[in-house]
Amino acid sequence: MxxxxxTSPCPVPVWLPGGHTQTLYGAFCAQHPTLHFVRERVDTPDGDFIDLDWCGPGLNPNQRADGLASPHEPGLVGTAARRWIEDADWAVLAGDAPALILFHGLEGSSLSPYMQAIAHDFRAAGWVVAAVHFRGCSGVPNRMARAYYSGDSAEIDFIISHVRARLPGAGLHAAGVSLGGNALLKLLGEAGGAPHGLRAAAGLSVPMDLAACGRRLSDTAWGRQMYSRYFLHSIRRKIFDKAREFPGSVDVSRTQSMRSLREFDDLYTAPMHGYRNALDYWTRAASLPLLPSIRTPVLILNARNDPFVPEASLPGSRDAADDVLLHQPAQGGHAGFVTGMFPGSLHWLPARLLRFFETGT
Known part of the structure; x- marks a missing residue:
């Protein structure tokens, strides 16, 4: 095994030094295309729902399948989707074109720059893309007290199965960024094969050792004061909403004092999703121990200067199966990988992903 x-480099420009700078600039400043989608709402077996944003050649988010113009539907304002999908739209997407299922990271959505860049470039290359929203991340609260978490491989399997049913003739691929990448890799390790005929997959900026990454984000100054504070801003609001809708589900008095992702996972993620505490969650939900069991061609891309993922936690050649390609450039940050002249662009990441899916290298 x-x-x-x-270890080939991501050609990050000299004017963008360091992992923190590359991460923050990629998330907030780098140029990327603006892409609109057509949204599908999928009911889950437990009575909740997941929203998928679709794009592909011939699918027009501003025009219905019958050719009539479709204004931005009121319920979708503030999202990247312009209208709801119709039955006739599936005829446009059907066929043997390759398809990508794209999973976002913590508190991401189809509006996230990395999601926009990947979906845009894959669509331009003739692919169909389904940008998946985890529960509560599509701009609409989900129906249950639970939400989403890094180890929910069953949810990933359900979504891949749904997309396979929608696109039975497509060459199916999947990619997950950060949290979504860990859940995807966990499924692939548990499955020991290609679930639902998946041809290949990729994990991008993945925290495979969740405990090491959780400590980095919870115990360091940058982790607590910058990254945890940013994520907790939106997470705290969602928890308040959950507490109002589901009284007793969350200890709201502790929510105000949360200062790290460890505290959030101790308070909400772990008990809500069947774990004892944050450490139990980080240990049992991690994909790293399952990498030797993967039997699907997989690219795992992690910059060695990722401020979320300690370099020492990255897998080596003997920590993963033969079907895995570990690309670990020195520079790139977390889900950043900004390249080009100022003001930079996010095209390197989708190009790297396309190359792997098309050539295996």
Whole structure:
């Protein structure tokens, strides 16, 4: 068992030094295309729902399948979707074109710059893309007290199965960024094969050792004061809403004092999703121990200067199966990978992903 290692660089510009700078600039400043989608709402077996934002050649978010113009539907204002999908739209998407299922990271959505860049470039290359929203991340609260978490491989399996049913003739691929990447890799390790005929997959900026990454984000100054504070801003609001709708589900008095992701996972994520505490969640939900069991061609891309993911926690060639390609460039930050002249762009990441899916390298 020996995974392939690729250390070729991401050509980050000299005017963008360091992992923190590359991460923050990629998230807030780098140029990226603006893409609109057509949204599908999918009911889950437990009575909740997941929203998928679709794009692909011939699918017009501003025009219905019958050719009539479709204004931005009121319920979708503030999202990247312009209208709801119709039955006739599936005829446009059907066929043997390759398809990508795209999973976002913590508190992400189809509006996230990395999601926009990947979906735009894949659509331009002739692919169909389904940008998946985890529960509560599509701009609409989900129906249950629970939400989403990094180890929910069953949810990933359900979504892939749904997309396979929608696109039975497509060459199906999947990619997950950060949290979404860990859940995807966990499924692939548990499945020991290609679930639902998945041809290949990728994990991008993945925290495979959740305990090491949780400590980095909870115990360091940058982690607590910058990244945890940013994530907790939106998470705290969602928890308040959950507490109002589901009295007794969350200890709201402790919510105000949360200062780290460990405290959030101790308070909400772990008990809500069947774990004892944050450490139990981080340990049992991590994908790292399952990498040797993967039997699907997989690219795992992690910059070695990722401020979320300690370099020492990254897998080596003997920590993953033969079907895995570990690309670990020195620079790139977390889900950043900004390249080009100022003001920079996010095209390197989708190009790297396309190359792997098309050539295996």
């Amino acid at each position: 020996t995974a392939r290692i690729d």
